[in-house]
Amino acid sequence: MPSVPARVDAGGDPELAARLTAALRAASGDDIVIESLTHPFHSYPARMHPATSRELVMLVAESMPPRSILLDPFCGSGTTLVEARAAGLRAIGVDVNPLAVLVARAKTFTVPGRTRLKLQAVARAIAGEVLAAGRQARRATAEVAPLRGPTGFDPNARNRRLAAWFAPHVRRELEDLARHLDTLAKQDSELASVLTAALSAILYKVSSRSSDTDATWIQRNVARGACARWFLQRVELLVSGLQDLSATPGSPPEIFEADMRALGELVPAGSVGGVVTSPPYAGTYDYAEHQRLRFDFLGLRHRHLDQQEIGSRRGLTGLGAGAQWREQLGAAIDALAPLLAPGALAALVIGDSMGAGRAFFALDDVRAVLTSELALVAWASQPRPMLGAAERSAFGERGKCEHVILLRKLG
Ligand SMILES: C[S@@+](CC[C@H](N)C(=O)[O-])C[C@H]1O[C@@H](n2cnc3c(N)ncnc32)[C@H](O)[C@@H]1O
Known part of the structure; x- marks a missing residue:
């Protein structure tokens, strides 16, 4: 049976609508665009659907x-x-989240094909060395490798925060991979x-973290050597996507880690010919929390995200949340x-959102x-499914929707 297209309500200019x-x-039913280019490389909460x-x-x-x-201006993982x-x-992306910038x-x-080949070769060499070190570590006489201490992080506090989340053999393998990357960074950052x-x-x-958005502790059995093998597979996936992406002439976008409300300092007035973006969904996500384990492990500094993330669940609380969100959204549109x-x-x-x-x-x-x-053109x-009684009562007859809104600069 052919599938019935999902209901969409639209308004404004009929052609654009x-x-x-x-x-x-x-987005519905797409399983091609989502797997194309570098889209499947890294998960990201509230990622825009690549087909949209x-x-x-x-x-x-x-x-x-x-x-x-x-x-x-809210580029996230760079879709x-x-x-x-x-x-x-020619594109520019901005995000206040250091992980978003790293991934995007x-x-x-x-880059040219020879640099992609080098990327692959270096990853293979690192994975090979980490696998060999893992085999060596299983011998009774092996010494325990010291844990890494990324600069700017108190090693004991970092250790305490990470200890509960990784089995000892997984942690050792991950730290070993990261140690190789620290060494590489000195030659080719x-x-x-x-x-x-x-x-x-x-x-x-x-x-043992359930997912990006769910911090529930779960038991996960990870085989020895899996970190090195999965790391290499992920690099191979990326390299193949980058090869497809490089088929069109052009250069990589410029990507800034910044509060988009200060965009005027980065991008000249009148130079932007178009915007495609997905701002935060008010009060729903908390990127600083979702990615804290990654920040701790990778040694990414996130003070600006903690202070400047707009629309976050932790930031919008109490009776003033509605006014506060409109103030944040207004400042974003003004910028x-x-x-x-x-x-x-x-x-x-x-x-x-709720x-x-x-x-x-x-x-x-x-x-x-x-x-x-x-102007809103x-x-x-x-409509989006409502998950529970609280949402049904809050959204009432209007229901909950996902929107695409098109604005035009006048003048
Ligand atoms: C809905 S997500 C964007 C997802 C993105 N479209 C993708 O496909 O991955 C919203 C993004 O806004 C970012 N953000 C929140 N406050 C910001 C601010 N003040 N300046 C810049 N980015 C901000 C968050 O870090 C998050 O990455």
């Missing part, structure tokens, strides 16, 4: 002046940057960063507007913070 509807629908991103990049690019920039790179566009840079590392992203990609799979060239389109993928015991209706929130520089909204 139809394109937004197609972008939302592209592809449609939106195509739509926004149609009205971009030549050589102008496609911007994703839109990958699609922009595949389309041969790795996923768009479109770029390659070391890309390989660190590959190590990050397997970290939760070998830990974005001056960068856009006249006529530029900005596509926002954003979901209704936080601080109340519903946040994303389309209402975006409308409420728009200033005279930007079209939108499409797809």
